[in-house]
Amino acid sequence: MPPKFETYDLIVIGSGPAGRRAAVQGAKFGKRVLVVERGRRVGGVTVHTGTIPSKTLRETVLNLSGWRERGFYGRAYRVKQDIDAPDLLKRLHITLDHEVEILEHQFARNGVETVRGAAKFVDANRIEIDLDNGDIRLCSATRFVIAVGTVPYRPSHIAFDGKAILDSDQILDLPSIPRQLTVIGASVIGLEYASIFSALDIKVTILEPSDKILPFLDRELADEFIHDLRDRGVSLRFGCKVKSASTDTQSRCVIETEDGRELGADMVLFAAGRVGATDTLGLVNCGLVADGRGRISVDSKSFQTDVPHIFAAGDVIGFPSLASTSMEQGRIAACHAFGEPAQEPPAFFPYGIYSVPEISTVGMTEEEVRERGIPYECGVARFRETSRGHIMGLSAGFLKVIFSLETRRLLGVHIVGEGATELIHIGQAVLNLEGTLNYFVENTFNYPTLAEAYKMAALDVASSEPEAQGNAPAGVQAVSQAAAPPRALETRASGTVSADVLKSFADATSDSITVRTVSALTPGTLIRIGNTGFAAGFRKLAAACETLPPAATEAHAELAPARADDRGR
Numbered sequence: 001m002p003p004k005f006e007t008y009d010l011i012v013i014g015s016g017p018a019g020r021r022a023a024v025q026g027a028k029f030g031k032r033v034l035v036v037e038r039g040r041r042v043g044g045v046t047v048h049t050g051t052i053p054s055k056t057l058r059e060t061v062l063n064l065s066g067w068r069e070r071g072f073y074g075r076a077y078r079v080k081q082d083i084d085a086p087d088l089l090k091r092l093h094i095t096l097d098h099e100v101e102i103l104e105h106q107f108a109r110n111g112v113e114t115v116r117g118a119a120k121f122v123d124a125n126r127i128e129i130d131l132d133n134g135d136i137r138l139c140s141a142t143r144f145v146i147a148v149g150t151v152p153y154r155p156s157h158i159a160f161d162g163k164a165i166l167d168s169d170q171i172l173d174l175p176s177i178p179r180q181l182t183v184i185g186a187s188v189i190g191l192e193y194a195s196i197f198s199a200l201d202i203k204v205t206i207l208e209p210s211d212k213i214l215p216f217l218d219r220e221l222a223d224e225f226i227h228d229l230r231d232r233g234v235s236l237r238f239g240c241k242v243k244s245a246s247t248d249t250q251s252r253c254v255i256e257t258e259d260g261r262e263l264g265a266d267m268v269l270f271a272a273g274r275v276g277a278t279d280t281l282g283l284v285n286c287g288l289v290a291d292g293r294g295r296i297s298v299d300s301k302s303f304q305t306d307v308p309h310i311f312a313a314g315d316v317i318g319f320p321s322l323a324s325t326s327m328e329q330g331r332i333a334a335c336h337a338f339g340e341p342a343q344e345p346p347a348f349f350p351y352g353i354y355s356v357p358e359i360s361t362v363g364m365t366e367e368e369v370r371e372r373g374i375p376y377e378c379g380v381a382r383f384r385e386t387s388r389g390h391i392m393g394l395s396a397g398f399l400k401v402i403f404s405l406e407t408r409r410l411l412g413v414h415i416v417g418e419g420a421t422e423l424i425h426i427g428q429a430v431l432n433l434e435g436t437l438n439y440f441v442e443n444t445f446n447y448p449t450l451a452e453a454y455k456m457a458a459l460d461v462a463s464s465e466p467e468a469q470g471n472a473p474a475g476v477q478a479v480s481q482a483a484a485p486p487r488a489l490e491t492r493a494s495g496t497v498s499a500d501v502l503k504s505f506a507d508a509t510s511d512s513i514t515v516r517t518v519s520a521l522t523p524g525t526l527i528r529i530g531n532t533g534f535a536a537g538f539r540k541l542a543a544a545c546e547t548l549p550p551a552a553t554e555a556h557a558e559l560a561p562a563r564a565d566d567r568g569r
């Protein structure tokens with residue numbers, strides 16, 4: 001007698017954010033839904049090894065180390081003097097248990113069946129489930145959602161041992177806290193863990209083969225973050241390609257680089273990528289193929305694969321690989337699977353990086369805006385300039401907004417610093433509702449808050465608009481306003497400007513503009529303050545020119561960006 005297959009309307013493989021939302025949505029349509037999960041408990045990477053654990057660890061470290069109070073009480077301040085691995089793990093288990101309970105309840109409430117075991121396609125409509133007790137369960141369905149997520153990439157040249165050389169799943173079972181940690185790969189995960197461990201005053205080294213971190217970030221944000229890490233003593237080595245990592249006879253880690261160097265480490269975290277968990281899924285039996293990194297390609301709107309009744313969602317389809325976006329993908333996939341209307345998500349979603357400090361971004365980066373040739377202006381507010389920032393003792397962190405000069409619409413928001421992942425949602429709302437600069441300038445914000453930084457950054461932009469420039473103090477007059485290229489403001493000094501004064505002024509405002517070559521300024525000298533963010537620079541320069549000593553020799557000044565990139569502020 002042929003084996004009997006139990007029949008469902010929808011089988012979802014994987015119970016992470018994508019699988020969970022697909023299953024619940026299917027059940028809400030009145031369908032019989034089965035979720036197959038090979039892990040010990042439901043929840044996926046988000047609950048067990050990724051999002052929730054790493055964020056819980058972060059919160060524990062920030063609390064026990066007294067990190068948030070160090071702005072006031074100094075770098076040596078600690079809430080708990082000796083922090084060990086059990087201290088870090090205790091909170092983790094409580095949080096995870098709670099998350100799993102919520103999930104199990106959600107499945108039960110919606111009548112979603114779950115089974116523990118590894119699923120494998122037998123053909124395009126049938127799967128076998130390898131149960132824990134060694135039995136095989138056979139199930140069939142008219143529709144499938146593949147939501148198997150990813151597993152850490154484990155190349156053969158890294159000798160993982162789960163004790164001293166770990167991947168990003170193993171770090172959560174940390175046997176002890178190392179004195180030194182080397183992170184291979186400045187990925188989101190690598191940077192999150194590197195900065196969390198650095199907050200524990202552990203010496204951290206990051207090895208990154210390329211010459212930059214997180215290419216999708218606004219460069220100014222990335223530069224600030226790198227500066228912050230280095231300021232805390234984190235060693236960040238770019239262009240460093242790892243040839244091998246192993247442990248020696250004294251259990252010390254040895255890392256060989258491709259340029260022939262040998263680096264020692266107490267512990268190594270390999271965080272250079274993840275691959276789709278498709279290798280044992282029997283994709284070939286259902287007519288699908290994964291790419292070299294185990295990912296399945298889908299239609300970007302419906303999440304349908306090349307096999308019409310099979311959908312895929314979440315990390316297994318690639319970027320952006322976030323829990324937040326995976327949930328939406330799962331929901332939309334289930335809607336399309338049953339031919340139900342699926343409201344598409346708005347164009348812009350936020351990206352949160354829970355490093356220390358946090359980073360969050362929504363919309364276009366300055367580099368993207370520039371590439372597209374959109375005339376734009378940026379405004380920046382530093383958290384230390386807000387009252388809330390003073391109260392909290394914040395010395396770092398900023399919020400940057402980008403607006404179109406033609407439509408005044410918000411184009412992007414980029415935040416690094418305390419609360420970035422929460423603050424970003426204000427920007428996200430305005431962006432998706434197609435709001436303009438006026439929203440921030442005209443609205444009242446709670447005071448004191450970090451959210452006020454939005455208003456300050458917007459005012460920074462507003463004050464650079466032509467009518468605002470007309471109010472510049474005497475001493476410097478704007479000579480090319482609306483007609484000027486939007487990325488720079490040219491002015492002429494009408495007072496006499498000493499090189500030294502201008503230099504010291506520029507040094508004092510080094511986060512705004514800096515002087516590359518200055519001898520002196522005389523009346524009529526052309527001053528160029530570029531490129532974006534010129535409003536703040538203009539105001540400061542104008543103020544400086546008013547208080548200049550009379551004596552100065554004739555020369556010229558060139559104001560150039562303070563940072564390595566080509567922008568001044």
Ligand SMILES: Cc1cc2nc3c(=O)[nH]c(=O)nc-3n(C[C@H](O)[C@H](O)[C@H](O)COP(=O)(O)OP(=O)(O)OC[C@H]3O[C@@H](n4cnc5c(N)ncnc54)[C@H](O)[C@@H]3O)c2cc1C
Nearest residue numbers: 014016017018038044045046050119149314315321322323
């Ligand atoms: C360290 C770390 C930190 C992260 N931090 C964040 C963050 O702060 N914010 C954020 O939005 N995202 C974060 N992410 C990403 C987030 O975890 C993922 O985007 C999300 O989990 C993807 O969801 P998913 O449903 O696609 O797959 P997953 O959550 O990976 O779930 C897939 C599930 O499928 C199961 N499975 C696999 N193969 C089979 C099979 N053959 N049969 C049965 N079951 C199978 C797995 O056991 C797993 O439970 C982080 C990830 C990591 C690793």
